[in-house]
Amino acid sequence: MKIHLSGPNNKLLAATIKITGSKSESNRSLLLSALYPGIEIKNLSNSDDAQVMEKGLRIKEGTVDIHHAGTAMRFLTGYFAALEGSDIVLTGSKRMTERPIRILVDALKELGADISYVKAAGYPPLRIKGKKLVRNKVSLPANVSSQYISSLLLIAPSLKNGLELELVGKITSVPYIKMTLGLLSEIGVQSSFEGNLIKVETKSDVNSTTLVVESDWSSASYFYSIVALSKVGTEIILSAYKENSLQGDSVLQEVYKDFGVETSFGENQIAIKKIAEASQSKIQCDLANAPDIAQTIAVTCFGLGLSCHLVGLHTLKIKETDRLEALHTELTKLGADISVTDKSLTLNITNAINMDVAIDTYNDHRMAMAFAPLAMRTSIVINDAMVVTKSYPDFWSDLQKLQFQVKEL
């Protein structure tokens, strides 16, 4: 579905939006509840990625197709490897067969797993024959994707002797590793993370525990961008959020201060308000800890006519698409002066935005959602708009609550 999007022009936006649960917290919680039936989950994400995860966890034999869901691919690889008696071919979309997984497979094999590549070595699909993992120590490179580490940590308490991980190289996306350990702690699993060493204790069962998933902070980023592109005085309320988040993308609160956006916490919600114009003409950020908000920030800067230099983007090339190339192509169509390397993005100031440009989304939900706020400045077309269901199926209807006009073409 292709849509034409225009913003609410001069009308002041005011709305309360309830965003679905974090897909990262949901997919971890689902796996833990499969290992420990005493766990109940609240505010589970209604995303495609959480649905394929939930479905995959119910299967023990045959083919499991996780479509575009990176976390489901990586987390289920660990899960099935340690699930005695399972015999699974774990596969996904064409793009998933291009997203590397060798680091995780090697680590699991080191622990005793039986995994083989069905097609290209180092990539899905995988044939996994579940068995008891006998060893409890492994080291693995930590600079490519934290999902490999989280996958191992999630099964760690179910292993007889727990697990010790030695992380080699510069650790990327660290808050996601801490999120995994945070959820383990919520179900009573002891762990430590010191320097490059993580230790997780074994746990045989969990008494009835409820995991309440906080709403998704990456999804909140699109509303931060809308507010940043609005007039001073604009305020949007988002729920359900809390001050002590497990999600690294909650750093948005700090990043968007530079765009004049203030965040205040109420009971289970945040109010985000434009209180001033952007305080500087050049935005600089290292996003190694929050890669999923890179697209949002780049587009906000372009929409505000600011320059920016974003670094720490080395993981963007292996996500749903090569996000650095995709940003380069689509922002250039809109008139941006942009350059990218394999780990950074630089935008120089431009004053005009080309109208009615059709943005390609490359099977990447974040391409559609990151560009949508530009409708505050110009009318825009989004190709393959339903790609948003990967993490946020209600995105377009929530924009309509803010008086955006969403027309199917």
Ligand SMILES: O=C(O)C1=C[C@@H](OP(=O)(O)O)[C@@H](O)[C@H](O)C1
């Ligand atoms: O563990 C997770 O839930 C995630 C980790 C990050 O991936 P990388 O560690 O590969 O950067 C992030 O980009 C992804 O959307 C979700």
Ligand SMILES: C=C(OP(=O)(O)O)C(=O)O
């Ligand atoms: C990278 C992402 O997801 P995944 O790796 O789980 O496919 C994302 O949601 O931005």
